[in-house]
Amino acid sequence: MDPLVTFCLRMGDTTLILGQQTAAWCGHAPVLEEDIAFANMGLDLIGQTQLWYEIAAQTEGKGRTPDDLAFFRTERQFLNAQLVERPNVDFAHALMRQYLFDAWHLPMQEALCESGFESIHDLAQKSVKEVRYHIDRSRDLIVRLGDGSEESRAKMQGALDALWPYAADLMATDEVEETLAAQGVLPGLDRVRTAFEAETAATMSRATLEIPGTGHARIGGRTGIHTETMGYILAEMQSIPRSFPDARW
Amino acid sequence: MYAQLVETGAAETSEKDREFQAKIDRGVRIEANDWMPEGYRKTLIRQIGQHAHSEIVGQLPEGNWITRAPSLQRKAILLAKVQDEAGHGLYLYCAAETLGISRDEMTAQLLAGKAKYSSIFNYPTLTWADIGAVGWLVDGAAIMNQVPLQRCSYGPYSRAMIRICKEESFHQRQGFDIMRQLCQGTEDQKAMAQDALNRWWWPSLMMFGPSDKDSVHSEQSMKWGIKQNTNDELRQKFVDQTVPQAEWLGLTVPDPDLAWNEDKGGYDFGEPDWTEFYEVLKGNGPCNRDRLAARNKAWDDGAWYRDGLTAHAEKQQTIAAE
Amino acid sequence: MSKEWPLWEIFIRGQHGLSHRHVGSLHAPDAEMALKNARDVYTRRNEGMSIWVVESNKITAFDPDTAEQNFAAPKSKVYRHPSFFEIPDDVGAM
Numbered sequence A: 001m002d003p004l005v006t007f008c009l010r011m012g013d014t015t016l017i018l019g020q021q022t023a024a025w026c027g028h029a030p031v032l033e034e035d036i037a038f039a040n041m042g043l044d045l046i047g048q049t050q051l052w053y054e055i056a057a058q059t060e061g062k063g064r065t066p067d068d069l070a071f072f073r074t075e076r077q078f079l080n081a082q083l084v085e086r087p088n089v090d091f092a093h094a095l096m097r098q099y100l101f102d103a104w105h106l107p108m109q110e111a112l113c114e115s116g117f118e119s120i121h122d123l124a125q126k127s128v129k130e131v132r133y134h135i136d137r138s139r140d141l142i143v144r145l146g147d148g149s150e151e152s153r154a155k156m157q158g159a160l161d162a163l164w165p166y167a168a169d170l171m172a173t174d175e176v177e178e179t180l181a182a183q184g185v186l187p188g189l190d191r192v193r194t195a196f197e198a199e200t201a202a203t204m205s206r207a208t209l210e211i212p213g214t215g216h217a218r219i220g221g222r223t224g225i226h227t228e229t230m231g232y233i234l235a236e237m238q239s240i241p242r243s244f245p246d247a248r249w
Numbered sequence B: 001m002y003a004q005l006v007e008t009g010a011a012e013t014s015e016k017d018r019e020f021q022a023k024i025d026r027g028v029r030i031e032a033n034d035w036m037p038e039g040y041r042k043t044l045i046r047q048i049g050q051h052a053h054s055e056i057v058g059q060l061p062e063g064n065w066i067t068r069a070p071s072l073q074r075k076a077i078l079l080a081k082v083q084d085e086a087g088h089g090l091y092l093y094c095a096a097e098t099l100g101i102s103r104d105e106m107t108a109q110l111l112a113g114k115a116k117y118s119s120i121f122n123y124p125t126l127t128w129a130d131i132g133a134v135g136w137l138v139d140g141a142a143i144m145n146q147v148p149l150q151r152c153s154y155g156p157y158s159r160a161m162i163r164i165c166k167e168e169s170f171h172q173r174q175g176f177d178i179m180r181q182l183c184q185g186t187e188d189q190k191a192m193a194q195d196a197l198n199r200w201w202w203p204s205l206m207m208f209g210p211s212d213k214d215s216v217h218s219e220q221s222m223k224w225g226i227k228q229n230t231n232d233e234l235r236q237k238f239v240d241q242t243v244p245q246a247e248w249l250g251l252t253v254p255d256p257d258l259a260w261n262e263d264k265g266g267y268d269f270g271e272p273d274w275t276e277f278y279e280v281l282k283g284n285g286p287c288n289r290d291r292l293a294a295r296n297k298a299w300d301d302g303a304w305y306r307d308g309l310t311a312h313a314e315k316q317q318t319i320a321a322e
Numbered sequence C: 001m002s003k004e005w006p007l008w009e010i011f012i013r014g015q016h017g018l019s020h021r022h023v024g025s026l027h028a029p030d031a032e033m034a035l036k037n038a039r040d041v042y043t044r045r046n047e048g049m050s051i052w053v054v055e056s057n058k059i060t061a062f063d064p065d066t067a068e069q070n071f072a073a074p075k076s077k078v079y080r081h082p083s084f085f086e087i088p089d090d091v092g093a094m
Helices: A003-023 A032-060 A066-071 A091-112 A118-146 A150-171 A175-182 A190-206 A229-243 B015-025 B038-063 B072-097 B103-111 B128-149 B155-183 B187-206 B219-223 B231-249 B274-284 B288-301 B303-321 C031-042 C064-071
Strands: B259-261 B266-268 C007-013 C021-027 C050-055
Touching (some): A003 A091, A032 A066, A032 A091, A032 C031, A066 A229, A066 B072, A091 A190, A091 B303, A118 A150, A118 A190, A118 C031, B038 B072, B038 B103, B072 B103, B072 C021, B128 B155, B155 B231, B187 B274, B231 B266, B274 B288, C007 C031
């Protein structure tokens, strides 16, 4: 597969699966204000997904649409980072998952603003504003709840312990990113990892939370190796188009 | 419809009551700190509360299908609609709070099964076509009720309704658009659309509340500018507006008694099953228990979150004071 | 029952040049979260350039029962209204 297509799917699949998980909270969040905020993030993520998929489909040139990419690919063809498919165990997990994603997504979009590829450059210019807003909110909640009550700290620490190992998958790169860097489509991405580490270290310190020791990083999503929850997410998401393959919606 | 079974009772007739009525008759808005009869205050708290609860519970039957929406665009549109409903609930709770009740108190009443919400949200969304039917019929009925409420005598409620109506117009259109796509689609899709209409038609008619002749005393509500139209008036208007839309879609309204009446310039239609209506309001509809269980779970599971944020804010206040 | 978050009144300036308008209220544990929540709740359709939040119990208002003495225009002081004076047409716009 064309490295550009692969890269766009890595990005778009990640925003789609996270958007899907985030949207599930509307109507079930702890307060109305959070139902609204989570829906807001879900909408931004689905919007970004459509943009990534449009670039992928156009580059691929096989006549597939963004909906084809979302609803008719299988688990081993999805290239999202494993972090975003981790389940909605509770709201603490949802918040921690969102923050870890944002901590990577912001420096990533800032880097993409330097892309030599016009569509990606434009996408990044638009998305970076949304992501700045997301991280402002998600970071703030990590600090408030970490340094909140005993119970909220325990919940946030539990979520951090469970999710930290999967954050590494966001930053897993290979010859795809190297090739695109050589072509001027992507800048070097080391700065993204550096920024992520600095951001999370500072926030967890203010939140009085402890980052688990490294050594158990979970990766594989970028090459279609997922966790057991991925199958269920796709089964739910894709069920209607797959049941009526000739229908338009 | 948010005042399903809200009984106002007879009003007192003191000097203040007469001045108050005169204000309303002149079209002057009543604001939060103005003197008002206890009956007016109580009726509004119950009606606005029921309206707010309806928006909140109303997130659930449609929220059900966000993760299964069959295209990215439909997913985004449905998510935006359900988000609007949360927002509308919030505006309405805030309007009710101006009358001296807190949002948490109202939430507790809802969760304990002591407060009512519109009967319609106790019906299940069984297929994707239900999402179309709900937007088309349920939001259609809601808009019919909400537009006149923009002129309600109580300022905060009227302003909340103005805000809500501005945001509401796309809700009905997105539902109708889903139905249109289905009715112009495959045989399976057309059948799905007809099946959804069959199940949602009568509950939508019931949304407007019992027949005027069987209604609780709502004359006082109308005198006080809280209720603008009678149940039967709105129901008739809804049928007259919606039947041609069903015909345009190529769907059959599931009412054998439906017939155009040239003399009255509107449709004659059958009588809803009022036994079913009262059972649903009593808590015996298909989804009452599920809806309340979901709202209770969200509340209980979220306690640590609300308390954690309160704890943080208090810690910061203490630090600031030092 | 746990402690309820305080109530905040929200004021939004929709466009440059306009003043802030009261749009409604919401609950939040403190001012900063009230601001963030206001953005999500009251500017979903890009309606805001500037948001003020004020805790509801910090607002002071006239008692409506004293409205008559506070807000009645004194009928004798009509000269405050522009229509009181007749300006000849050839003076120009005034």
